[in-house]
Amino acid sequence: MDYLLTDEQIMIRDMVEKFSREEIGPQARENQEKGIFPQDIVKKAGELGLMGVAYPPEYGGAGMDFMSYMLAIEQISRYCASTGVIVSAHSSLCVDPIFRFGTEEQKKKYLPDLCQGKKIGCLALTEPGAGSDAGATKTTAKLEGDHWVLNGTKQFTTNGNEAEVSVVIASTDPAQKTRGISAFIIEKGTPGFKVGKLEHKLGIKSTSTAEFILEDCKLGKENLLGEVNKGFKLSMVTLDGGRLGIASQALGIARASIDDSIKFAKEREQFDQPIANFQAIQWMIADMCTEYEASWLLTYRASLMKDKGLPYSKEAAMAKLKASEVASFCAAKAIQIHGGYGYTTEFDVERYLRDAKITEIYEGTSEIMRLVISANMLK
Ligand SMILES: Cc1cc2nc3c(=O)[nH]c(=O)nc-3n(C[C@H](O)[C@H](O)[C@H](O)COP(=O)(O)OP(=O)(O)OC[C@H]3O[C@@H](n4cnc5c(N)ncnc54)[C@H](O)[C@@H]3O)c2cc1C
Missing domain, CATH: 2.40.110.10 (Butyryl-CoA Dehydrogenase, subunit A, domain 2)
Incomplete structure (x- = not known):
C-alpha cells in the first residue's frame, strides 16, 4: 500500500524495518525467554530518532508526522512486540502528554532526553x-x-x-x-x-x-x-494517541504471523507436496491477509486524521479494536498452519499469540473500545 504513503514515510518505514530485522529480531526470542529489557536496543532506537519520531527537533525529536510513528511501531513489533510497546508507551504515554500539556520549562527539561532515548518514560x-x-x-x-x-x-x-x-x-x-x-x-x-x-x-x-x-x-x-x-481529560486525549500505537503493535504481530506462515507453508511438505498447495491452508492465508489489510487501513485512516488535526477518538478505538483482535486471529492461524511445530518454542508463532492477547486489553479493553465507538455513534 505504498501508494498511500509519502516518500519520507516509506523511507522511515524501510529504515525501521531494516534496523528491526538486523538488530531487534535476533535478540527477541532470548530476551523474552529470560525476561530481559532490551536496554541496548532502546539506546540505538534513541540514536535513530525512534524514541521521539513525531516531535519537533527543538525538543530532540525526529520532526516527522504521526503516520511515520505508526509505521515505525508496526515494523518494530513485527520483529519484537515487547520492544514495540516499550517505544509506544514511552512515546505515546509520556512524551506526548508532556509535549501537548507541559509548560515550556517542562518541555525543555524533559523532552530532549526522552526523545533521544537517554531517559525512558x-x-x-x-x-x-x-x-x-x-x-x-x-x-x-x-x-x-x-x-x-x-x-x-x-x-x-x-x-x-x-x-x-x-x-x-x-x-x-x-x-x-x-x-x-x-x-x-x-x-x-x-x-x-x-x-x-x-x-x-x-x-x-x-x-x-x-x-x-x-x-x-x-x-x-x-x-x-x-x-x-484537568488530568482526566489529559489521560483520555493521551490514550487516543496511545491506542494507535497499540493498533500498530498489533499490526506488526499480525504481519509477522502472515510472513512466517507463508514461509512455512511453502517449505513444509505432507502428502508429497508443500502444504501451501492445500486449499485449507490457502484460505487461512487469504483470511489473515484480508483482515490484516483491513486493520492497516483503519489504523492508517485514524493516523491521517490525527495528522490533519481532526477528532479521531472513534477512529482510534475502531483501529485498536480491529487490529488487536486480528493480531490474535492471525497468530492463532499461524500456529494452526505450523501444526505441532507452531506449539513449540522452536518457532516464533507461539510468542506472537501470547504477545497478541495483551493488545486486546491494555490502553482500553476491546469492550471499552466498543463502548467508545457506540457512544460516538449514538450521541
Ligand atoms: C501488561 C500490561 C501493561 C499495562 N500497561 C499500563 C500502563 O503503562 N499504564 C497504565 O496506566 N495501565 C497499564 N495497564 C493497565 C491496563 O490498561 C488495564 O489492565 C486495562 O485497562 C483493563 O483494566 P483492568 O485490568 O482493571 O480490568 P477491568 O477494568 O477490571 O476489566 C475486567 C473485564 O471487565 C470488562 N469491563 C469493565 N468495564 C466494563 C464496561 N463498562 N462494559 C463492559 N465491560 C467492561 C473489561 O473489558 C474486562 O473484560 C497495563 C496492563 C497490563 C496487563
Missing part, C-alpha cells in the same frame, strides 16, 4: 481499583503549602521499572471524581516514590509491568502537568 494511570474505570483513581495529591503530597498505589505500569520520568495520575479533589483528577511528572529517585511488585506475564515478557508506591511523595508545584483538575 511511562504513564501510571491504572490502580488496583481503577482499570477500565480510570476515573475511580484513589491515589491522592494534596497541596500543602508550596508542595503537592502524593499517596497511593499505581499498578501495571509499562516501562515502570526503567522509567526515569513518569507521568502519574492522582485525585486532587476526590469529591469531583473525574473533574478532580490531575497529572504529575515524577522523576526516578524522588523521595516517597518507589517501584513495587513486577508482574509475571503471559507475553511481552521483555517489558516491565510495575507497581508504583507513593508514600508522602513531595513534589514541587512545577511538577503538575497541565491544569489542576
Whole structure:
C-alpha cells in the first residue's frame, strides 16, 4: 500500500524495518525467554530518532508526522512486540502528554532526553481499583503549602521499572471524581516514590509491568502537568494517541504471523507436496491477509486524521479494536498452519499469540473500545 504513503514515510518505514530485522529480531526470542529489557536496543532506537519520531527537533525529536510513528511501531513489533510497546508507551504515554500539556520549562527539561532515548518514560494511570474505570483513581495529591503530597498505589505500569520520568495520575479533589483528577511528572529517585511488585506475564515478557508506591511523595508545584483538575481529560486525549500505537503493535504481530506462515507453508511438505498447495491452508492465508489489510487501513485512516488535526477518538478505538483482535486471529492461524511445530518454542508463532492477547486489553479493553465507538455513534 505504498501508494498511500509519502516518500519520507516509506523511507522511515524501510529504515525501521531494516534496523528491526538486523538488530531487534535476533535478540527477541532470548530476551523474552529470560525476561530481559532490551536496554541496548532502546539506546540505538534513541540514536535513530525512534524514541521521539513525531516531535519537533527543538525538543530532540525526529520532526516527522504521526503516520511515520505508526509505521515505525508496526515494523518494530513485527520483529519484537515487547520492544514495540516499550517505544509506544514511552512515546505515546509520556512524551506526548508532556509535549501537548507541559509548560515550556517542562518541555525543555524533559523532552530532549526522552526523545533521544537517554531517559525512558511511562504513564501510571491504572490502580488496583481503577482499570477500565480510570476515573475511580484513589491515589491522592494534596497541596500543602508550596508542595503537592502524593499517596497511593499505581499498578501495571509499562516501562515502570526503567522509567526515569513518569507521568502519574492522582485525585486532587476526590469529591469531583473525574473533574478532580490531575497529572504529575515524577522523576526516578524522588523521595516517597518507589517501584513495587513486577508482574509475571503471559507475553511481552521483555517489558516491565510495575507497581508504583507513593508514600508522602513531595513534589514541587512545577511538577503538575497541565491544569489542576484537568488530568482526566489529559489521560483520555493521551490514550487516543496511545491506542494507535497499540493498533500498530498489533499490526506488526499480525504481519509477522502472515510472513512466517507463508514461509512455512511453502517449505513444509505432507502428502508429497508443500502444504501451501492445500486449499485449507490457502484460505487461512487469504483470511489473515484480508483482515490484516483491513486493520492497516483503519489504523492508517485514524493516523491521517490525527495528522490533519481532526477528532479521531472513534477512529482510534475502531483501529485498536480491529487490529488487536486480528493480531490474535492471525497468530492463532499461524500456529494452526505450523501444526505441532507452531506449539513449540522452536518457532516464533507461539510468542506472537501470547504477545497478541495483551493488545486486546491494555490502553482500553476491546469492550471499552466498543463502548467508545457506540457512544460516538449514538450521541
Ligand atoms: C501488561 C500490561 C501493561 C499495562 N500497561 C499500563 C500502563 O503503562 N499504564 C497504565 O496506566 N495501565 C497499564 N495497564 C493497565 C491496563 O490498561 C488495564 O489492565 C486495562 O485497562 C483493563 O483494566 P483492568 O485490568 O482493571 O480490568 P477491568 O477494568 O477490571 O476489566 C475486567 C473485564 O471487565 C470488562 N469491563 C469493565 N468495564 C466494563 C464496561 N463498562 N462494559 C463492559 N465491560 C467492561 C473489561 O473489558 C474486562 O473484560 C497495563 C496492563 C497490563 C496487563
